[in-house]
Amino acid sequence: MAHLEGLRCRECGRTYEVAPIYTCEWCFGPLEVAYDHDAIAASVSRESIAAGPLSIWRYAPLLPVDPPTDQSSHVGFTPLVRADRLAAELGLGELWVKDDTRNPTNSFKDRVVAVALAKAIEFGIKTIACASTGNLANAVAAAATRAGLPSYVFIPSDLEPGKILTTAIYGGNVVAIEGNYDEVNRLCAELAADRPWAFVNVNVRPFYAEGSRTLAFETAEQLGWETPDHVVVPIASGSLLTKIRKGFDELHEYGLIDGPPNVRVSGAQATGCSPVATAFAEQTDVVRPVKPDTIAKSLAIGNPADGPFAIDAVRETGGEIAAVTDDEVLEGMSLLARTEGIFGETAAGVTIATLKRLAESGAVRADERVVVYVTGHGLKTLEAVADHVGPTATIAPTLDAFTSAFPDAQEV
Numbered sequence: 001m002a003h004l005e006g007l008r009c010r011e012c013g014r015t016y017e018v019a020p021i022y023t024c025e026w027c028f029g030p031l032e033v034a035y036d037h038d039a040i041a042a043s044v045s046r047e048s049i050a051a052g053p054l055s056i057w058r059y060a061p062l063l064p065v066d067p068p069t070d071q072s073s074h075v076g077f078t079p080l081v082r083a084d085r086l087a088a089e090l091g092l093g094e095l096w097v098k099d100d101t102r103n104p105t106n107s108f109k110d111r112v113v114a115v116a117l118a119k120a121i122e123f124g125i126k127t128i129a130c131a132s133t134g135n136l137a138n139a140v141a142a143a144a145t146r147a148g149l150p151s152y153v154f155i156p157s158d159l160e161p162g163k164i165l166t167t168a169i170y171g172g173n174v175v176a177i178e179g180n181y182d183e184v185n186r187l188c189a190e191l192a193a194d195r196p197w198a199f200v201n202v203n204v205r206p207f208y209a210e211g212s213r214t215l216a217f218e219t220a221e222q223l224g225w226e227t228p229d230h231v232v233v234p235i236a237s238g239s240l241l242t243k244i245r246k247g248f249d250e251l252h253e254y255g256l257i258d259g260p261p262n263v264r265v266s267g268a269q270a271t272g273c274s275p276v277a278t279a280f281a282e283q284t285d286v287v288r289p290v291k292p293d294t295i296a297k298s299l300a301i302g303n304p305a306d307g308p309f310a311i312d313a314v315r316e317t318g319g320e321i322a323a324v325t326d327d328e329v330l331e332g333m334s335l336l337a338r339t340e341g342i343f344g345e346t347a348a349g350v351t352i353a354t355l356k357r358l359a360e361s362g363a364v365r366a367d368e369r370v371v372v373y374v375t376g377h378g379l380k381t382l383e384a385v386a387d388h389v390g391p392t393a394t395i396a397p398t399l400d401a402f403t404s405a406f407p408d409a410q411e412v
């Protein structure tokens, strides 16, 4: 059984019954899942988790929905990769990459969708929908098809072709909107009020967002039930960063890790869409909306719903938020690929480039155990790097041609 007490407003604290709702009727604040913490503490242990499936459902007692019958797509429990070569390039010590490209549709969105879809089915909802910058579109379309449910995925029409194709292939409805993500999101909020569908990141958002906590749970478990000293997380809506921080706190609360977490949380944005980084630099909580203009389209949310909460989490933990240029994003993608053999999308380029910036400024230190979150696969954003990489040489199929093209090629 999911140990839920209800939903609680993050602004005024009013409580609501569990339902597909997301806004406080009193103050319009966002609603969040409220758990029965005693029941969870009594039902979860390192041993019970270790005996579970190799997916997010090993943390079922910590999630706001009972596990689904069909868990065959293995969402989560992705590799935590020790990144010594990248660490050496950046002058860092113990560095790990959480490689969430290794999910069913190659991004961390499979986690949040798995939780939202299970909850939608529990609510008896028959149609699954979302507003997406791309990765969520992939995850919703695939998961809805697997569950045998129709889907409506709303995206900005200027998304990367790779992300449109990898959504449409699953056969649901893909609705390309002539507008930016914030306009797509506004339309979806209107539609969610108008029909009985589950928009996973609108009216089912309180449950959906909880799925991101599994990234913290896995990180700690994969480090032998220890926490990192510092994590670097990309910021789009700000929800992912907020929930990763919450996940580490909960592990401490439930006695799954020794001692308080003390995880510094830092955030990464692209300068072409950096409203949270700007507010952080100006030492305010007021996140002023911007019109996104960056190659990191999966992070291109100009009016981030959880921006103020992300700023709080970063400030409270002593982290930093930085923004990097599109050129740095490309360098970040390349740096990760050539040092660690991991091809992340543009958002990963943002995160790695931010890690580099923070390492140079001393905000991330060589004596810290650092985890960086790579949330989506580079094959989804090929056009970003298409003009920058290619064959080392194009030659005739002869030994001579090879030898003259590569005179210094090693023989061993």
Ligand SMILES: [Zn+2]
Binding pocket: 009, 010, 011, 012, 013, 014, 024, 025, 026, 027, 028, 029
């Ligand atoms: Zn409220």
